[in-house]
Amino acid sequence: MCPQRTVTSNELTSFIGRTREIADVRKLLSVARLITLTGVGGVGKTRLARRVACEVRDEFADGAWFVDLARASEPALLATIIADTLGVPDQSAGSTEAALIEYLANRKLLLILDNCEHLLQACAALVHEILQEAETITILATSRESLGVLGEYSWPVPPLSMPDLANVAPSRGGYVYGHEALDLFEERARAVRPGFTLDSESRGVAAQLCQRLDGLPLAIELAAVRLRALSIEQIVTRLEDRYRLLCTGNRGGPARHQTLRAAVDWSFDLCSEREKTMWARLSVFAGAFDLVDAEEVCAGVGIAREEVFELLSDLIDKSIVLREGTDEAPRYRLLETIKAYGRQKLAVAGGDVVLRRKHRDHYLRLAERSESGWFGSEQALWCLRLRNAQANFWAALDFCLTTAGEALTGLRMAGALIFYWNACGHLKDGRYWLERTLNAAPAPSPEKVKALWVNGYIAMTQGDNESAMRSFDDCVELAGQLEDPVARAFCLQFRGSAEQFKGNLTEAETLLADAVDFHRGRGALNSLTVLATAQLAFVSCLIGKADRAVALCEECRAVSAIHGEQWALSWAHWVLGLARWTLGDYEPAALALNQSLVAKRALDDNLGMSACVELLAWVAFEEGDAKRACRLFGAAVALWASVGHPLFGSAELLAIHDRYEERVRGTLGSRAYERFHVQGQQMTLDEVMSFACAQTAPPDAEPRLTRRENQVAGLIAEGLSNKQIAARLVISQRTAEGHVENVLAKLGFQSRAQVAAWFAGRD
Known part of the structure; x- marks a missing residue:
């Protein structure tokens, strides 16, 4: 037998992992003749293929054979390398490909074709012919993208499993089951530092290291080698330049796996020029993004807006971009290792500042749309959109604070996110960014006067009335300088609540009553003006005017019902609960x-x-x-x-x-x-x-759904998806998603099945 026959059990590393993946691929091998393991470079496709082969080789009469195609530099060499590995006699005057297929036609074996991505078309053509002519051959391929052959099963190889950083717990004999990344790190660390073990202090740092390396086995192994000279903490602090840090280690492996950069270089070189440009531009995103985000930010010189989707799809196929979320609302992201590489390419091309500004402008528009669109029935949907974009908001704000001349725009963005800070449960984040941007842009401006009362509002809500009062004092003074009566009214509105919490109830009532009168006088109707009425009701409870509080809450409820407002209404309901409690x-x-x-x-x-x-x-x-x-x-x-x-x-x-x-x-x-x-x-x-x-x-309490929400609930009960609901009602899919979110919120349900059961049980 040729020495290239597949790995034997004693060739496997001592690291035991991928148990679930091995079982899944074995199961597929029982029903499929072609399986392609796909994934980013360094994720462990080759190792998984070898482990699976070792598990199943006895099920094939002629064994399992491993062929490394990375050494095939030309498509014409493909059949020759496979034939040489299998030991096909070189005695025919015909083509090597014909001899190979004739040889395989009489055998039952598992053929492992490793690293097909650089010869994708040639591999696809040869594999198709083998499967057609040699019916007892099964092929397990590894590639950074699928071969595209009819009948192929594409199986994405995930990163190693990692513990939650907030819950890294030991168990007898090591770590709880499923922490494969930590297990691999500990084993490779022990190889360079005999006797090394993770203890209660180092476990959390090692988990952080594995998380930042995306659970990629190659990156983890290269990091472990650095323990010869560095502590785990020192490795983590140097990961900002991971390609310099992880530049040596696996000298015995193939060239593309000897350094982290070599592994990613291999993927980059397989991309077209436009795909390389798209990769670099996508690296500007922090966290996940959707198609609209990618179109807004990445379209430009060399890439038309209508081309973004195709390029994004190509990068998904090549395992550069990961797809997540639901079929109805897909989102995309890059592993940090891939993103860091793209950022370096973007910086070398000289386009990083321009693209980061474009990214910032996109998320500034989103923040301002959320503020203007908050008053209505789509608040739950806005909350979801903003939560999904949080990491990108942070990146955009950081750009404003670290780039000369951009601080005022950062202040504008921080103020525009008022409802995300206050309505969606991010008070601490709001204080952090508002105070940083206020310090960075101290000059008088409309952006500053707004940020001051928003910051005071958050501080007051947190119970930090001393800081709130400082913000309100500064805001009133600046509003006077800028002749901005609206900012002054909002400032005094929230100052009224701060006075209430300080125990100055008479002053609080006066300020809140004046704010309500001001808003009514200018005909302003939005979530904050409706909230002002609920705030006045709140202080009314505390000064013994519970009946007045009930009347004001009913006013809030009436206005909110017309517009589908939920957030201010929820506070009106809370104050109503307080008023009813006061009345017994x-x-x-x-x-x-x-x-x-x-x-x-x-x-x-x-x-x-x-x-x-x-x-x-x-x-x-x-x-x-x-x-x-x-x-x-x-x-x-x-x-x-x-x-x-x-x-x-x-x-x-x-x-x-x-x-x-x-x-x-x-x-x-x-x-x-x-x-x-x-x-x-x-x-x-x-x-x-x-x-x-x-x-x-109470059992007879009927949730208040609007006419449209009742229609949507009925369509949910029919089993329609959000996309199908949109088509049925002739509305956009995003609008349909918003209605579904509101139905779930109003009914207090967590699933569509609950909505269906509720709708079916109605009279």
């Missing part, structure tokens, strides 16, 4: 708080969810259920920790909270109180939602 109407209070909680969950409004759970604990105790109240108090503690000071720092509300906790502890006793409180703290968010809403929705 506990069942209506619980219902209002439940309605608020469902809407806030749809928006990921952590602040609002915290406030709802807190008041539901008060109601539970008043209804005689101290255990339930105790669990809700525990859940509220965990929720408040993610947003800032509990209950906005309001002395009045905190005093009520303390009295209730004391009464709950007195009812249950200290030991039971601690037990139930801890149970509440340990609940997941979904568990909190289920528990908090369990006793607050």
Whole structure:
């Protein structure tokens, strides 16, 4: 037998991984004659193919044969290299290809063709002919893109599995099952530093290293070699220039695997010039992006907008770009290793600053569209869009702060993201970026006056009233200089709430009443002006005007119903719950708080969810259920920790909270109180939602869906996808997605199946 026969069991490394992948590929081999393992360079396609071959070689009478096609520099050499590996006699005057096929026709074997990507068309043609003429041959190929042969099964090889950085836990004998990247790193590290083991301190750093290397086996092995001279922490800090750091190590492997750069160079060289340009331009994205993002940012000199999709598809086929998300809403991303390579190419070409500015401009437009489009029925959809774009917003803001002359635009973007900061649960992020951009652009400007009141609003919401007041003072002064009465009105509106939380209720009522009158006088109608009415209702509760608060909340509800507004309405429901609690109407209070909680969950409004759970604990105790109240108090503690000071720092509300906790502890006793409180703290968010809403929705409560949302619910019940719903109603797919999100939010459901069951159960 030729020495190139496939790997034997004693040739395998001691690293044990890819168990699931091996099983999946083996299963495919029982039903398919051609399987192509695809994936980015260094992901482990060759190693997986060898391991599978070792597992199944005894199932083939003539064995399993491994052919390395990387050494085939010309298509004409392809059949010759395969024939030489198999030991096909060179005695015929005919073509090598004919002799190879004649030889294979009488045998049952597994043929492993490794590294087909640089001879893709030639490989496809030869493989097609082999499968046609030699019916007992099975082929397992590895390539950075599929061969495109009829009957081919393309199987993408994923990176190694990695632990969640927030939950790296040891188990007996090493790490919990599934942490293959860490297992590989530890084994390769032990090869260069005998006796090396990961302990409780180094495990988290090693997990971070594996994450930043995308779980790529080649990159992890090259990093482990560096432990001869560096600590794990030092390797992590030097990963910004990963191609310089991981430049030696695997001298025994093929040239393309001896350094990380060589592996990616191999992929880059296989791309067309326009694909190389597209790769470099896509590297400007941080995190995932969609097709529209790619078209807006990457189209330009050399690439027309209508060509972006085809080039993106080509890069997906070549395993450069990864596709994720659903069929209806696909998104794309580059592994950090691939992205870093593209950025270097972009910088060498001299287009990095221009493209980063173009990227920033695109996400600035998205931020401003989210602000202008927030007031309406698509708030849940906007929240999703903004959440998906978060990493790109951060990159755009960072560009503004690190590029001369761009700070003012960064301030503009940070102010435009007001609803993402406040309505979608990102208060800490908002404070961080607003304060950085305010410091970077100190000159008086319309952008600054807006950013000041937005920053004050966030600080006030977090309970940091001292910082909030400084922002409001600066805003009022600057608004006067710029003669901007609208900015001044919004500033005083949120200052009114800050005064309320400081205990200055009379001043708070005056400021909020003036703000409401100003907004009504100019005919302004948006989420913030509707919110002002709810804020006035809030302070009304605290000064003993609960009936007035109820009336103001009903006003908010009426306006919101017309426009499909959910966020400001959710606060109106919360204040209504507070007002009903004040009046001793506990069942209506619980219902209002439940309605608020469902809407806030749809928006990921952590602040609002915290406030709802807190008041539901008060109601539970008043209804005689101290255990339930105790669990809700525990859940509220965990929720408040993610947003800032509990209950906005309001002395009045905190005093009520303390009295209730004391009464709950007195009812249950200290030991039971601690037990139930801890149970509440340990609940997941979904568990909190289920528990908090369990006793607050009367069976006859009918959710308020608009006419269009009722139509959409019916189509969901028919089993239609978002794309099909859009076609049926003659609306855009994005609009259909928004209606579906709103239906789920209003009904408090997590799945389309729940909507279908609810719709089917209606009269």
